[in-house]
């Protein structure tokens with residue numbers, strides 16, 4: 091078993107509750123209700139087991155993690171264990187007092203989502219009036235508390251032209267880092283794909299802008315850029331490889347190799363209620379299903395990139411090719427690549443309809 | 450940017466960036482949403498980044514400790530520290 095390296099990171103999806111309704115949200119379309127969430131004691135046990143297993147980073151996420159009343163307690167528990175705690179938040183639901191408490195409890199980093207560079211567009215995308223103003227207010231307190239701040243923006247058709255404005259906004263907010271991530275189509279985002287998908291020209295302009303600005307802003311703000319999958323030649327190394335670096339725990343305690351893994355048929359997911367984290371990491375069928383390269387089919391099986399991208403994303407293979415073990419259809423060598431191109435051709439510049447806001 | 454480090458700069462790891470010895474993996478630099486594996490000499494350099502020493506003094510410490518050549522150490526440490534500075538993972 092010792093040949094399976096321990097995970098570095100754990101994404102704790104503390105809750106699916108969230109006041110915002112972002113159409114690009116990667117949460118599953120059927121959301122877990124509050125009554126089914128793990129309690130404080132269970133999360134503390136999971137965090138302790140994670141530290142024992144070798145995890146160093148804990149990403150406290152959701153939904154909106156601030157919807158949990160025990161957030162400060164969980165951060166303090168991470169601190170006691172020497173775990174690096176990262177709060178992934180929309181800011182809506184945080185208060186100034188809570189930011190101070192989190193900072194005192196030892197929180198190490200805040201990642202704040204921003205939907206667009208101006209209030210009108212941002213609030214329209216989030217489906218929540220006043221969200222943008224609230225984010226700026228909370229960001230100021232995060233920075234005043236001495237916490238490092240990253241601004242995270244999901245890029246899609248409705249904000250792709252704002253790359254420079256978004257980076258400037260992040261600088262104004264006092265962030266040390268801005269993450270520009272082109273939308274990826276899981277959960278609610280898949281449902282909204284026809285309205286999110288940008289055309290190749292707009293995507294190319296945005297990529298060029300971000301790359302140029304990364305240079306210009308070096309030393310002022312770090313610009314991290316997650317490229318748009320569908321316009322790429324090769325797929326992303328999803329999760330850094332299945333069961334290789336990270337794991338996700340859902341609000342109800344299911345352990346997943348990635349946040350969308352439940353869309354894959356035939357996988358058996360274990361719960362932290364029944365198994366230790368170590369047992370899950372090493373022995374659960376879901377984690378072993380696509381670990382390494384032996385599960386691969388052609389063209390991945392004989393491809394020199396198999397340890398680079400691990401055949402891409404299993405959930406995307408399922409969503410587009412209909413088979414989880416297929417080569418990620420984004421890959422130029424995939425026999426299913428035409429399906430990606432057809433979706434692009436059909437959806438880019440398509441009708442402007444109404445978002446399905448995540449509810 | 451890519452400006453070299455001034456000899457009187459005082460490098461320090463800001464909050465949210467820290468060095469940690471991991472029983473399984475050796476020295477790790479934990480940073481916002483990334484982890485870097487720090488080899489022996491990188492860890493030696495990073496351990497000195499607490500704002501107590503100037504860059505020139507850090508080079509002195511490393512040169513006496515390992516008997517290395519100052520110019521080479523300046524280049525090596527400078528390369529690591531400017532890369533971190535440009536990503537806002539090091540304050541001066």
Ligand code: SF4
Nearest residue numbers: 108110112115153180
């Ligand atoms: S993406 Fe938007 S809706 Fe989804 S959890 Fe984050 S803030 Fe809430």
Ligand code: SF4
Nearest residue numbers: 390393395396401421
């Ligand atoms: S064939 Fe498979 S391994 Fe090769 S680049 Fe495509 S997805 Fe990656």
